[in-house]
Amino acid sequence: MGGQKHVVVVGAGPGGLTAAMILAHRGLRVSVFEAAATVGGRNAAMRLGPYCFDVGPTFLMLSGILDEVFHEAGAAMGSLLEMRRLDPMYRLYYPDRQMDISSDAERMKQEIARCFPGREHHYDAFFKRESLRFKRLFPCLQKSYHRLSTMFSPDLLRALPHLALGRSLFDVMFGRFGDADLALSFTFQSKYLGMSPWACPGLFSIIPYIEHAYGILHPQGGLSRISEVMADVARQNGAELHLGTAVKQVVVRQGRAVGVQLADGTVLEGDDVVINADFGYAATQLFAPGTLRKYTPARVAAKKYSCSTFMLYLGLDRLFELPHHAVVFARDYRANIKAVFDGQATTPDISFYVRNASRTDPSLAPAGHSALYVLTPVANLRGVVDWSSAAGAFREVVLDALEQRLGLKGLRGHIVAERVVTPLDWQDEFRVYAGATFNLAHNLGQMIYLRPRNKFEDVDHCYLVGGGTHPGSGLPTIYESGRIAANLIARAHGLSFISGNLEV
Ligand SMILES: Cc1cc2nc3c(=O)[nH]c(=O)nc-3n(C[C@H](O)[C@H](O)[C@H](O)COP(=O)(O)OP(=O)(O)OC[C@H]3O[C@@H](n4cnc5c(N)ncnc54)[C@H](O)[C@@H]3O)c2cc1C
Missing domain, CATH: 3.50.50.60 (FAD/NAD(P)-binding domain)
Known part of the structure; x- marks a missing residue:
């Protein structure tokens, strides 16, 4: 033409x-x-x-x-x-308790009352305050900033008081709920950006708000x-x-x-x-x-980058009792986060996420089988780990953690298909700089x-x-x-x- x-x-x-x-x-x-x-x-x-x-x-x-x-x-x-809207959205596994996270406010408050008695009344205040932050900030993210003048738009100026300047996501959420463990359930979402809750800017409290206000979806x-x-x-x-x-x-x-x-x-x-x-x-x-x-x-x-992830994709010849999304916190969560973001060697006390989508969506695995996706945040390639030699041993660490923390006894004997993706694979196969799977830090x-x-x-x-x-x-x-x-x-x-x- x-x-x-x-x-x-x-x-x-x-x-x-x-x-x-x-x-x-x-x-x-x-x-x-x-x-x-x-x-x-x-x-x-x-x-x-x-x-x-x-x-x-x-x-x-x-x-x-x-x-x-x-x-x-x-x-x-x-x-x-x-x-398909998922409710509960995910289950959190603390070392000493499990908590189902719902985008239904009443169910969520009941669950907070069960797991953190006396803290449930903070939920409404969280919702109200973060709703305002979201309303002010999200439109700013939708604009182009190709000219300096766009930095002085009325929307951005109105959003300034909501930036939580100088405060981390953890600071903001601890301030809302007054309990460090409960705050984790509203801060681990910094991992979606490949960041630590203690380093992620406080304005990202809009992420847990978005989950709770709009829910999360699974496309069949x-x-x-x-x-x-x-x-x-x-x-x-x-x-x-x-x-x-x-x-x-x-x-x-x-x-x-x-x-x-x-x-x-x-x-x-x-x-x-x-x-x-x-x-x-x-x-x-x-x-x-x-x-x-x-x-x-x-x-x-010289830029700052997100962490990376170590992935296991497991085809299993049986079903395990697991929710659609499970988030498992390391026993010493803060030490685990520090090791990941300081680029230190991996340790057995890991935090990880498991997705068992075939439970909700039968198109993903044959009947009676399951397709487990296991994501473990690890340092990007600027860390000390040499993934060309470390992958085999770390796979065992992750499988042990699946057995011990989620009760998937005998898991190894049911793996009939498997793929491992390490930070090196993210770099070499998926063309991701420094294997930083969530890109430049935020x-x-x-x-x-x-x-x-x-x-x-x-x-x-x-x-x-x-x-x-x-x-x-x-x-x-x-x-x-x-x-x-x-x-x-x-x-x-x-x-x-x-x-x-x-x-x-
Ligand atoms: C493990 C993991 C879990 C995530 N989970 C979520 C989640 O649950 N929800 C969510 O919203 N986001 C999630 N994300 C973040 C994000 O949504 C995805 O990473 C998303 O796919 C990134 O999209 P993109 O357009 O930036 O680039 P990519 O998906 O990386 O696509 C870039 C494309 O460019 C191609 N390419 C590169 N170089 C060349 C070249 N030279 N020539 C031609 N083609 C080239 C690549 O092959 C690739 O297909 C997750 C990311 C990861 C890695």
Whole structure:
């Protein structure tokens, strides 16, 4: 089509797919190049024989954003994905008690009264105060900060008193509930950002609030179904998806992205390039040396990064009595967190998370079998552990912990399919910088205007999407990054559009 602008997207993860399906719907020519054989990136499916796992994300929050994103791509989420609200959302395993966390306020208060008698009356105050913080802060996360002037928008100024400056997530929640153990159930969510509750900025109290206010969802077929359905919508809108096709370099001429060079040497021209590859990896690997001025390799290395994760995906030939989501706190939780974030050697006293989704969703494992996903936060590759030799022993530590803390006796004898993913695999196979699975850390110095922007500062006609960019890691914010980039591109080409995203 004469005059049709061409957008090249590097990576078919959640951020790239969002931008692709919206831009194709707005009439642009869109070509997506994905290095892996399947779509989804860290949000892809992993199939081991008859067992189906999600590689990364295991639940969806704020599904309204995904709904809007589909709508803006001309599709209806409700007819494409079957969402199931989980209640209880998850079970917490303290060393001395278990607590079910519900998004039903009355049930939640009863559970607090059972596990932490006398503290239940703090719940309403938590809900009320965090609701205000959420209302003020979330719209700020939905904007683009490609100009300094956006830092002085009325919304951002109104949000300032809600930033909890100088206080960590743990400080804020301990202040709300007055009990350190109870506060853990409202602070462990910092792990969703790969951060410690004691280092994560207090403003992220909006994450437990979002869970309690809106609940968490399981799409039937797994979270990876979202990526697959997004890819279908993108294709129906006319986008071309090239799987198993790695981009070697973004071609930059006179400071402007003009296309990409593929691993086989082919060059494809484009008017704009959208990069969904992990930011740290892209900045250090996808540009010719000397191209980037702000994000030089030394400056990228100097940034703060999230922790990593050690993953076990286990196909089991039996069912175990386990909830859909189980979060297990180390006996000495604080020492465990310190070891992870100081990059120390692993210890047997681990915190971990288990997802037993086949209990809710029979499509994930044969009848009578289960597909267990086990995530253990560990230091990223800047820590002391050499994962090329440590993986086997750490697998045993995790299996022991599953047996001892969750009562999965005889587990080893029921494993019939298995995959291990270590921080090294995140780096080498999934192309994640330093194996930091949740990207750049979310400290205040790496957020909003100070996070890699959706309109890339270093190269014209180049846009960044995904968890390492503004607004941040986590599916809803990643979808926003794709939508912000799509809106910026559409506006730059003079296309008219309607978007639920407040402003670009
Ligand atoms: C273990 C884990 C659990 C998580 N759990 C949750 C959760 O429960 N809920 C939630 O909301 N979020 C969760 N997240 C965070 C986040 O939602 C996911 O990591 C998400 O998949 C990140 O999306 P993305 O768009 O940033 O990039 P990615 O998913 O990493 O996609 C980037 C894509 O770019 C491709 N690529 C890279 N380099 C090239 C190249 N040179 N050429 C072509 N293609 C390339 C990659 O192959 C990949 O497909 C989790 C993350 C992890 C790792």
